[in-house]
Amino acid sequence: MxxxxxxxxxxxxxxxxxxxxxxxxxxxxxxxxxxxxxxxxxxxxxxxxxxxxxxxxxxxxxxxxxxxxxxxxxxxxxxxxxxxxxxxxxxxxxxxxxxxxxxxxxxxxxxxxxxxxxxxxxxxxxxxxxxxxxxxxxxxxxxLLKDSEAPLSGGRRRALTHLLINQLFWSDTWIGAYQVEDYGRIGERVADIIIGGLAAPGRASPETPLLALGAPPADNDEITRERFLIAATDLINQEGYRGASVDKISARLNVTKGSFYHHNSDKDGLVLACFERSFELIDEAKRKAAPAADGWERLWLAAASLAMHQTRGDRGRLLRHHALAALPIETRKATMARFQQIAHAFAGVISDGVMDGSIRPVDPLLAAQLVMAMFNCALPLDYWTPGSTLETVMDAHVRPALMGVFSPATA
Known part of the structure; x- marks a missing residue:
């Protein structure tokens, strides 16, 4: 004008x-x-x-x-x-x-x-x-989580902060399936699950021994495809896709780049294989937990076992979800679809628990996404403060995710 x-x-x-x-x-x-x-x-x-x-x-x-x-x-x-x-x-x-x-x-x-x-x-x-x-x-x-009347230790609050941020950012893998008008309801439901947990009133964490997942480490120096997957997963989790170079992966196993390309077509293919191996571990946990008595015990056994597996690392960890960005777009879509299949399977377990009264009424699919974020983001034990044990991780990471961040059982 x-x-x-x-x-x-x-x-x-x-x-x-x-x-x-x-x-x-x-x-x-x-x-x-x-x-x-x-x-x-x-x-x-x-x-x-x-x-x-x-x-x-x-x-x-x-x-x-x-x-x-x-x-x-x-x-x-x-x-x-x-x-x-x-x-x-x-x-x-x-x-x-x-x-x-x-x-x-x-x-x-x-x-x-x-x-x-x-x-x-x-x-x-x-x-x-x-x-x-x-x-x-x-x-x-x-x-934000500090309360003078029911204080959590500083270490416990730091662990919860790590858990919370990873649960929120896990939304990148699933929120596209919802209409934007639903985002307010999603926020309220997610807050309810994070704060209140999943166990029905009166239910404690089961005493059932956790599952051993994956194959025990081989008792020899043979370089196998499995060892490349385990080494690549650890390096990508620690340093990101770009930081986990072919040279570093090879050096972790003390082999040449020639050996890398003998076992792997390229780095992108290796990342995809690491995801596929992670999915197999999750499927193994769900399958082994299936005979448990009710929905709460099945969920606890599968999810807690996966978190402890991720923390220990002696049988090869799950690949953290942030590596999705390294995959070509079509492969990434297929991999994200696989994540959603797994989420629906966990949602089925949670729905069963709601029906049998062992899990309190929650949105099953949103709860499943938060559970998956919990075991995917579990940190190796050496990332925790000195003196931490697997029980520390259980108390500060697994129980808060499954029983609520302010639950007396997690204080």
Whole structure:
């Protein structure tokens, strides 16, 4: 319109940077750090890659901006939650705020949340500052759970913070199956499950011995395909797809790169095989737990056994879900579909428990997703504080996930 005021150069610049951040967060979420490039972001925006360098000189600059934006938004949600009077209400407010933000991502075009597991893949000069920012957020979230009347130890709160963030970010694997209008209800149901747990009133954690999953380690030095899968899984879980190079995987087994390619066609194929091995372990747990007395005992036996398997690692861990971003898009879709088949199987166990009265009434499919996040994100024992044992992990990670974060059985 003639004579209409035009945006100032600084406002145009800020608006463009915001638009780039929206596109970049989508590329980051879809492709992970290993597939994140300025060219991919420019293609999404129908721009020449050179034009992006006016705003972000390197892909690392833009990737760091995406991560920092996610941390800032999570911190803003904490600020909302901190106004509530009790740990239970603070936690409920934070969880529902997270799903409200997921709705705004779809309806208002806000940048997507990018996975926090990629922080250490960014490298210098950003890694230290991003880790510091995330630790500050994590400490605030830990404080959210503090209650002077029924205190949890600082170590217990830190463990719960790790669990909570991974349960929320697991939403990336399943939330696309829901309509955006359902996100408010999802937030309320997820909060109810995380706070209240799954056991019916009066039910305790079963005393049944946990399951031994997977094959015991071979008592020889033979290099097998299985050993490559176990080594690759551990390295990808620790260092991400990009950090777990062919050289590092080979060095872990003390073999040459030639030996790697003798046993594996390529690294992408190895990642897919690691997921397939993980699915076999989950299927084994469900199958071995099936004879248990009721739904609660079947769920506990399968889920707790998988979490302890992930913590011990002596028979090869499950591949963490953040490696999905490394797979080609069609393979990733098929792998995510397999995750959802497993979720529906766990939902069936939970539904059975609701019917037989051993599990309290909850949304079975949402509960199943939270259970899967719990055993997938269980940390190796050497990541815990000195002196921790498997029982520490059971008390601080497994019981809170299955019986509620504020349950007396987890205090």
């Amino acid at each position: 003639p004579g209409a005021a035009q945006p100032s150069p600084s406002r145009r610049y800020a608006a463009k940077r915001d638009a780039i951040l929206v596109a970049a967060s989508k590329v980051f979420t879809d492709n992970g750090a290993s597939g994140f490039t300025l060219a991919a972001v420019a293609k999404r925006m129908d721009l020449h890659p050179v034009s992006l360098t006016y705003y972000y000189k390197r892909k690392e600059d833009l990737a760091a901006a995406c991560i920092l934006h996610t941390i800032t938004r999570l911190s803003d949600m904490l600020a909302e939650a901190e106004a509530e009077p009790s740990p239970t209400e603070r936690l409920r407010r934070f969880i529902t705020a997270y799903y409200a933000a997921r709705r705004r991502i779809l309806e208002d075009g806000e940048p997507q949340f990018v996975p926090m597991g990629e922080i250490r893949t960014i490298g210098a000069p950003y890694e230290d500052s991003l880790v510091t920012a995330y630790q500050a957020f994590s400490q605030r979230l830990t404080s």
